[in-house]
Amino acid sequence: MKIFLTILLKELVSFFRSFGLVILVIYFFTAEVYVAANGMEIEAKNVAVGVVDKSAGGMSKKILSNLHSPEFQTPKFYKSQKELSDAIYNKDIMVGMIFDEQFEKNYYKNLNPTINILIDSTTASQSLMAIGYIQNILMKFNNLKLPVALKMHKLFNQNADTGLFMGVSELLSVITLLTTILTAIAFVKEKESGTWDIMLLMPVNPKIIILAKSLSQIIIIMLGVTISVGLILFQSLDVPINGNLLNFFILTFFYVATTAGIGLFIAAVSKNIMQISQLSIVIMMPIIFLSGAWTPIYAMHPLLQYISAITPLSYYIEGCESIFFRGTEFIDLLPYFGGVLILGVILYWYGFRKIGKLF
Amino acid sequence: MLEVKDLAVSHKKKLAIKNLSFKVADGEILGFIGADGAGKSSALNAIAGVIKFDGEILYNEFSYKSPKEAQKVKHDIGYMPQGIGLVLYKTLTIKEHLDFFTDIRDIKIDREFLEYKNHLLSMAGLEKFLERRAGDLSGGMMQKLSLVCTMLHRPKLLILDEPTTGVDPLSRIELWEILQQSAKEFNTISIISTAYMGEASKMDNILLFDEGEIIARGNSEQLIEEIKPFVYDKIETDKKHITISDTTYCLENLENQHQKPTLESLFFVNALKKDRLLPKLQIAKSKESIDKNVVVMKATKITKKFGDFYANRDVDCELKSGEILGLLGANGAGKTTFIKMLLGLLPLDGGELELFDKKIKNSDDRNKLKSQIGYVSQHFALYDDMTVRENMMFFASIHKIETLKAIKLIDNYSKELGFEKYLDEMPKSLPLGINQRFSLAVSILHEPKVLFLDEPTSGVDAIARAQFWELLKELKNKRGISILITTHYMSEAEFCDRVVLLKDGEKIADDRVENFYKKFPDAKSFEEIFLEYFR
Amino acid sequence: MRLRIVKAYFIKEMIELIRTKMIMMPYLMPLLIVILFGYGIKMQVTGVRTLILDNDNSQISRKLILKFEHSKYFTTTVKNMSEKDALREMKKANIDAIIIIPSSFEKNSLKGVKTEIGVFIDASFPSRATTMSNYIQGVVMDLASDFHIDSSGVININTRNLFNQALRDEEMIVPGLIGMVLLISPAILTALIIAREKEEGTIFNFYSSSVSKLEFLVAKLSAIFFLVSIAIFVIFLVASYLFNLPFRGSFFLFWLASELYVFTALGFGLLVSILASSQIIAMIVTLMLTIIPAFMYSGMIMPISSMSGDAFITAHIYPVMYYNHIIYDTFLIGQGFKSATNISYLLILFTYGVVLFMLGLLFLKKEIK
Structure with missing residues (x-):
């Protein structure tokens, strides 16, 4: 036990003395999460609209006066359809609206007035959202017989603030990548600096060395997570937490141990730090991809759905979202805990065996 | 002709070398000797024009005061920095190294060059290993390859920083033959630092460095002559002295037979002059009684193969206590391979190993003995x-x-x-x-x-x-x-x-x-x- | 400049890259990113798992349900359960949206009394939530327009999707990804091969030889430039055939812009590696400098025209948006050399690369620090 603690302590000391790694970890846990939260905006906001208005102008002005911030920039006017489409071609604007000469007359005569809309669909999602906004605005000008309204409740994140979501998901990706890389580095550093032989000659059970080394990296990650959650998520980003924070930390601990297992595997097959970074990217990218962070799992190809069922990150992400946003009760979180735990035991055991063979 | 005037180099804000001035004639071999950290490497870096320095260096008609100005003489320079295999690309084979250096040195490939190249290779004993990668070479072989690469373009100004560290005596002798030959035939100026005093005696002139300054210069006879009065046979004394092996160094007169000094003696006399006495070594005696003649390690027909290559073949070896x-x-x-097998860092491909009377068969047997x-x-x-x-x-x-x-x-x-x-x-x-x-x-x-x-x-x-x-x-x-x-x-x-x-x-x-x-x-x-x- | 030196370094770099398996970097990493993100990022939402609680069970409510069921955007379940249970299902992440039709929906509607349909959306993935709410609105509006007085008085929208008629996600994402990988992989590789020489000490061979700074840089960069130049074609093939992207513009423009862009990327890596002391630091700094701008300030996720203030300026500082503009043009738009914007952006890329290279030449020193 004393030996275990000694090795653990040694790993922590040597981590905190390696300037580059400390900076790397701090950067990823703070700036990276912060930037992702503030920079990634998929919502259509501030859309640049161009207008060619050949109608008399009264009605069209009324409609255009509804295009305002935050969704729209003040519309730019163009003289001809040619100019308008050139502007779209040069990406000066994203949406072009054309009111023809008959528009106003038709509107008052109830003769199917038509607005022609051109959209730059190279940025489809924003364009589509912009069209959605315009449709909603036009609804006001239509007289409908069926007076139906929607009472929208966006649960768990009332303002649909992308930043909160991106912040949390970025943190989860950072945990995934850093745990693998740090665990692998803890071992490969010894290979590179020639201390591996010394380690082999220590009169210590290899299992204790592996356990102590991987636990030390888990501790570093957990520290990073604590800083990130406290400083960035809560302080700077004001992420609400609807569930129990303790659940989050327990789940994170299990997950980090799981990923450390992958790190052990990478350490076993890499000779230097370059190979670690290459392998980590090759192995972790598909895991992140299949986790449902970008595309919901149910919308994937059925085959991919099966594969994603065996990636630990998918359980972890869903679990963390439930804790942070949905405020799910502990009993309903059990599937996530179960998924992470079972995969964790398998992956850690495998990595452990793999690296153990080198001793 | 090379002349160094008032050279000073700082490293990490500390003055590594100061007031260094000396001249080297064409065809001369100049040696740098001194303790670790005495500033030899800094001086060599400056002369090779790879570090910022104060002062001036004159090489033939060229003068340079900074690495930038040194560019014009680089064509003539061959520089091998300190560090085993430092300038080698670990994944390239020996042959690929030679091709690479031939090209970046822009050497004309003719019969004369090919003969010279083969001569260098056979001197270094590398001709059999042309397809081996630098990373798989032993430390000494890496040093030799670095040397060959440095000398490939027949530099007129050869600067070598501890080139023979870890190189075996045979190769060292052959290397020196080449150095002396190129000094004689091509008038090459060579500046070489070394830790082997046997080599220093072959140099035309020697500079002894201490704490960033030259404290003695001359050829080896002159230097040895200077310290003759301070070297005695081993004797106990109350005066300030250093005793190593069967020699006692003392600046004052002792009532004892004088001993013939070696170049190594320079270091001890200098330490005495600078009042750096050696700490007294004392190891507490073990409490247990010591059994002599107990066999602690016995290796029988130990063999290690890498592919077709035998690194060790049927080696028997015994080690007794004390x-x-x-x-x-x-x-x-195959020395390092042999030790690594004894330690269990490499598996045996044949033979048997006994440690402390126990046959070593698996890692469990080993774990018990690690302490x-x-x-x-x-x-x-x-x-x-x-x-x-x-x-x-x-x-x-x-x-x-x-x-x-x-x-x-x-x-x-x-x-x-x-x-x-x-x-x-x-x-x-x-x-x-x-x-x-x-x-x-x-x-x-x-x-x-x-x-x-x-x-x-x-x-x-x-x-x-x-x-x-x-x-x-x-x-x-x-x-x-x-x-x-x-x-x-x-x-x-x-x-x-x-x-x-x-x-x-x-x-x-x-x-x-x-x-x-x-x-x-x-x-x-x-x-x-x-x-x-x-x- | 002596070509022999360039050749020697070129061969040496190639051998090293092959033996350290780093040669996969300009191919494996970009392809992995293009394929994963290309298939992975779905801006459109399909198959929203929707639970409808029909408390009315009338003709109109069934008509509404039918509309949901027929839409490709929704996977609908109609169930009778309490709102509380439904919410719990959502907390378990089994459903994404709940639609509650009130009991007197038909009666009130026909009387002209305003009724409200309750909609609950799981907004823990916010952008998806916005899209979902837009879809739901669309369906309900569609139902409503079936009931308007007569076919007059309603403003029609006639939408034309330029460039990407089918609104395929691949067509908007993949060109942007090309801009991302052609920046990251050459930059990292350059940073690594120079930092590596510094870390291992082999840079002494350059310091102590007569190889000039220009020769060294050209020689070092040529190997990567060559490898990435091949990658440009590989990535082009992947985009065209795997993702079925149309190619509407000039291939020559695509190729020229890509080479210039790779040149600027090399410049990035070069500058980083000259300033960084170790491989790890070189890699981290390069990643920081490239990934974020390539993702956020490239126009791929957020259109440049929608940016304002700092973001707008930042986007113009990085080279990514200029390249992306040309790439989107050659794949989807097809203005080619006719567009003055394309030509001026091409010049900007060229200048950018030259400036970075010059800076590299200036900062590179043939001496130990």
Whole structure:
């Protein structure tokens, strides 16, 4: 036990003395999460609209006066359809609206007035959202017989603030990548600096060395997570937490141990730090991809759905979202805990065996 | 002609060298000697034009005051910096290295060049390994390849920083033949730093460096002549003195026979002049009684193969308690491989190994014995991001030594081995000699019964090496520790009880040192005996 | 400049890259990113798992349900359960949206009394939530327009999707990804091969020889430039055939712009490696400098025209948006050399690369620090 603690302590000391790694970890846990939260905006906001208005102008002005911030920039006017489409071609604007000469007359005569809309669909999602906004605005000008309204409740994140979501998901990706890389580095550093032989000659059970080394990296990650959650998520980003924070930390601990297992595997097959970074990217990218962070799992190809069922990150992400946003009760979180735990035991055991063979 | 005027170099804001002025004539070989950290490398870097410096360097009609201005003379320069295999690309083969350097040096490929290239290769003994990658070469072979690459374009100004560290005596002799030949035939100016005093005696002129300054200059006879009055046969005295092996150095007059000094003596006399007395080495005597003649390690027909290549073939070897066994051989003869097999770092491909009367069959057998073995590797590999003290505490704890006892042990060893004031520094920032001593301290913390030392003295300065051997003898006598050591300093072979010679992976001789001298009565030194076997 | 030196370094770099397996970097990493992100990022939402609680069970409510069931955007379940249970299902992440039709929906509607349909959306993935709410609105509006007085008086929208008629996600994402990988992989590789020489000490061969700074840089960069130049074609093939992207513009423009862009990327890596002391630091700094701008300030996720203030300026500082503009043009738009914007952006890329290279030449020193 004393030996275990000694090795653990040694790993922590040597981590905190390696300037580059400390900076790397701090950067990823703070700036990276912060930037992702503030920079990634998929919502259509501030859309640049161009207008060619050949109608008399009264009605069209009324409609255009509804295009305002935050969704729209003040519309730019163009003289001809040619100019308008050139502007779209040069990406000066994203949406072009054309009111023809008959528009106003038709509107008052109830003769199917038509607005022609051109959209730059190279940025489809924003364009589509912009069209959605315009449709909603036009609804006001239509007289409908069926007076139906929607009472929208966006649960768990009332303002649909992308930043909160991106912040949390970025943190989860950072945990995934850093745990693998740090665990692998803890071992490969010894290979590179020639201390591996010394380690082999220590009169210590290899299992204790592996356990102590991987636990030390888990501790570093957990520290990073604590800083990130406290400083960035809560302080700077004001992420609400609807569930129990303790659940989050327990789940994170299990997950980090799981990923450390992958790190052990990478350490076993890499000779230097370059190979670690290459392998980590090759192995972790598909895991992140299949986790449902970008595309919901149910919308994937059925085959991919099966594969994603065996990636630990998918359980972890869903679990963390439930804790942070949905405020799910502990009993309903059990599937996530179960998924992470079972995969964790398998992956850690495998990595452990793999690296153990080198001793 | 090369002239250096008032050269000064700072490194990390500390003045590494100051007021350096000297001249070298065409065809002259100039040697730099001095303790670790005396500023030799900084001076060489400046002359090679790869570091910022103050002062002026004149080479023929060119003058340069900065690396930028040195560009015009680079064509003539061949520079090999310090560090084993530093300038080699680990994944390139020897042949690919040669092609690369031929091209970047823009050498015209004609018959003369090809002959010269083959000559260099056969001198270095590398012609058989053209397809081997640099990363798979032994340390000594890497050094030789670096040298070949540096000399490929027949530089007119050759600057070599400890080029022969870790190179075997045979190759060193051949290398010197080439150096002397190119000095004579092509009027090459050579500036070479070395830790082998045997080489220094072959130089036309020697500069002795200490703390960034030249403290003595002249050829080896002149230098030796100067210190003659201070060197005596071993004697006990109250006056300030240094005693190493069977020699006593003292600045005052002693009532004793004078001894013929060697170049190594320069270092000790200088240490006396600067009032740097050596710490007194004292190893506490072991409480247990020491059984002599117990076999602690017995290897029978040990074999190691890498592909078709036999690194070791049917090597038999025995190590008795309280014995220092020297393992000598040319570079690539399989010394390191042999030690690694004994340690269990490499699996055996054949043969049997017994340690402390137990057959070693699997890793469990080994684990039980790990606490009885100490090891210092070629690179003194310890943890770079922990201080000396932390490193020692770590290993003490690993060996289950109680904290209080460990603190006391560290205190004792650091005093005994003289690295007390370095305890709270990082290993990387320390001179090689200090690193070596503290690596040794780490390896004996847990009081092992046997020590394996792989080239522990390569690149270490004369004083540190002498002290190191004093220490090994103490360990042997007071603790009865058995020591297996490899080295390229033939003078050190004399300190061993028994010597094993390895050639191409096979054992060719195994005898007590005095018996070797009996076999070759004409031999003046062990180096000559060694050459008899390997010529 | 002596070509022999360039050749020697070129061969040496190639051998090293092959033996350290780093040669996969310009191919494996970009392909992995293009394929994963290309298939992975779905801006459109399909198959929203929707739970409808029909408390009315009338003709109109069934008509509404039918509309949901027929839409490809929704996977609908109609169930009778309490709102509380439904919410719990959502907390378990089994459903994404709940639609609650009130009991007197038909009666009130026909009387002209305003009724409200309750909609609950899981907004823990916010952008998806916005899209979902837009879809739901669309369906309900569609139902409503079936009931308007007569076919007059309603403003029609006639939408034309330029460039990407089918609104395929691949067509908007993949060109942007090309801009990302052609920046990251050459930059990292350059940073690594120079930092590596510094870390291992082999840079002494350059310091102590007569190889000039220009020769060294050209020689070092040529190997990577060559490898990435091949990658440009590989990535083009992947985009065209795997993702079925149309190619409407000039291939020559695509190729020229890509080479210039790779040149600027090399410049990035070069500058980083000259300033960084170790491989790890070189890699981290390069990643920081490239990934974020390539993702956020490239126009791929957020259109440049929608940016304002700092973001707008930042986007113009990085080279990514200029390249992306040309790439989107060659794949989807097809203005080619006719567009003055394309030509001026091409010049900007060229200048950018030259400036970075010059800076590299200036900062590179043939001496130990």
